[in-house]
Amino acid sequence: MVMILLLCLIFFITILFFIKQRAWKKSNTIPSPPGLPLIGNMHQLGQYPHQSLRSLSQHYGPLMLLHFGTVPVLVASSADASRDILKTHDRVFASRPHSKIYDKLLYGSRNLASAPYGEYWRQMKSLSVLHLLSNKMVRTFRDVREQEISLMMETIRKQNSSPINLSKIMMTCTSDVICRVALGRKYGAETDLKELTDRLVRQLGTFTFGNFVPCLSWIDWICGLERQLEKTANDFDEILEKVVQDHEDGDGGKADFADVLLTLQRDKSVGFEVSRMSMKAIILDAFVGGTDTSSTLLEWEMSELLSHPECLKRLQEEVSTVSKGKSSVSEDDIQDMYYLKAVIKETLRLHPPFPLTVPHVSTEDVNLRGYHIPAGTQVMINLYAVGREVATWGPDADDFKPERHLNSSVDFLGQDFELIPFGAGRRMCPGISFAAVLNEVALANLMLGFDWQSTEDQTENNVPESIGVVIRRMFPLIVTASPAT
Known part of the structure; x- marks a missing residue:
């Protein structure tokens, strides 16, 4: 009996799938790869969706329609479409x-990155831009x-030219910076914060049946x-509750994100209520978003x-x-380092930490490049494909050439849609200034302090990538660092 019911369900979903496909084809001529019943095009994503979608776009064009289960997803793979x-x-x-995973992990999608567009999102965006991530606040954390970075350099120095796990060292540095900025202090082994952050980032990229095939959401529970x-x-x-409580019990003399948010909550100076849950969501956003992306960028640059x-x-x-004999590079020095900025741009072009943007969704019907896009259509920008678009970057688009910048x-x-690793428009990452200055000064100091040798075979052009939302190297970067001569 159970088998009969299951077969009937599969038959019903198959019919529904084909009806939806026909409806789209009648109203749209958007190029679309053929899909399978029930799962649509999900089988074509593979382990590395950003690479698979780029390959599909080379056949179907810079704007193509896919179906992930019952959900229509528009994928843009060019600067013009973006x-x-x-x-x-x-x-x-x-x-x-709406995402069940975001709701579970991100306080009911109360963080800035996943909140639906509306009054709440506008309030959180204003709060973040004006009070947490302004140029003044970025300058405030210069000493941190x-x-x-000085501690990172000292750690490398102590290895005495022995092989080191540079990925781990750079992750520790960026994590400690973000911890002090967002949480007020470093959280070490007592919380195992790195393992917890890795787990959260991995789960944010997990496929759920409930999001794409709602009638099969029970499989998520069984798994x-x-x-x-x-x-x-x-x-x-x-952890976050302890952070907020510690700040409530403290003297308020710090300038980290938690203190700023508590001050805004007490003073009611922003014109709207800042709930405790919203505070924790914003702090989580800053910590997870800042730590993983910053260390990933440094890792790919090196x-x-x-x-x-x-x-x-x-x-x-x-x-x-530019440093003129100094023992370290200051944030003032990097203003005149044009090749440094070119290296960073080229790395972001080839290795955007988030190669696929957080999905957008259309809130009303719209005509896009001559196609009718119904409300409720999800949209993803393939930043990996945009950064390697031959029409923009030339036949050597896959090659690392900082000189092009x-x-x-x-x-x-x-503003330049050829290079939007942090997104663009209303949902652009508001932490771009903080991320940029941390990356610049960290990379410059690594260049000044040491002569570097990799333990990898340098004839290997394609370094294996990790699997997940943030694309790191598959394996840590092991190097030797001898004092610069």
Whole structure:
């Protein structure tokens, strides 16, 4: 009897799938790869969706329609298509689709990244931009950045040219910076925060049947996903609740995010209520978003430089020349390091930490590049494909060549859609200034302090990537660092 009911359910879903496919085909001519009943195009994503979607776009074009289960998903893979979505029709695509995972892990999607577009999101955006991530606040944490980068350099120095796990060292540095900025102090082994952060980021990228095939959401429960999400959410909430409580019991003399948020809550100076849950959601957003992306970018920069020794040498010469005999690089020095900025842009082009943007969703019907897009359609920008678009970057688009940026005005601040690793439009990452200055000064100091050698085979062009939302190296970067001569 159970088998008969299951077969009937599969038959019903198959019929529904084909009806929806026919409805889309009648009203749209958007290129679309053929899908399978029930799962649509999900089988075509593979382990590395950003790479698979780029390959599909080379056949079906820069704007293509896929179906993930019963959900229509529009994928943009070019600068022009991205501009139309994130600028021309930015308001229509400014919201986020509902996600069970976001609700579980991110305080009911109360964080800035996943909150639906509306009054609450506007309030949190205003709070973050004006009070937490303003240029004034970025300057406030200069001492924190310099202290933690100095500790990173000392850690490397103590290895005495022995092989070191540079990935781990850079992760510790960025994590400690973000901890002090967002949480008020470093949280070490007593919380095992790195393992917890890795777990949360991994789960944010987990596929759920409930999001794409609602009638099969019971499979998520059987697989234990619900319990895993609940545990991660509770573990993080325990830490964040302690952080907020410690700040409430403290003297309020700090300037970290938790203190700022508590002050705004007490003074009611922002014109709306800042709930305790919203505070924890914003702090979680800043910590998880800032830690993983910052260390990932540094990791890819060092990987590319070690694979291209001529670029490494040129950057070291620039840093040494501008620093004029100093033992460390200050944030004032990096303003004149043009090749450094070119290396960073080129790395962001080839290795955006989030190669696929957090999905957008259309809130009303819209005409996009001549196609009718119904309300409720999810949209993803493949930043990996945009950064390697041959029409923009030329036949050597897959090659690491920082020189291409030296005489170019293209930047990653959200105005040039050829290079939007932090997104663009209303939902652009508001922490871009903080991330940029931390990355610049950290990379410059690594260049000034040491001569680097990789333990990897430098003839290997394609470094294996990790699996997940944030794309790191599959394996840690192991190097030797001898004092610079």
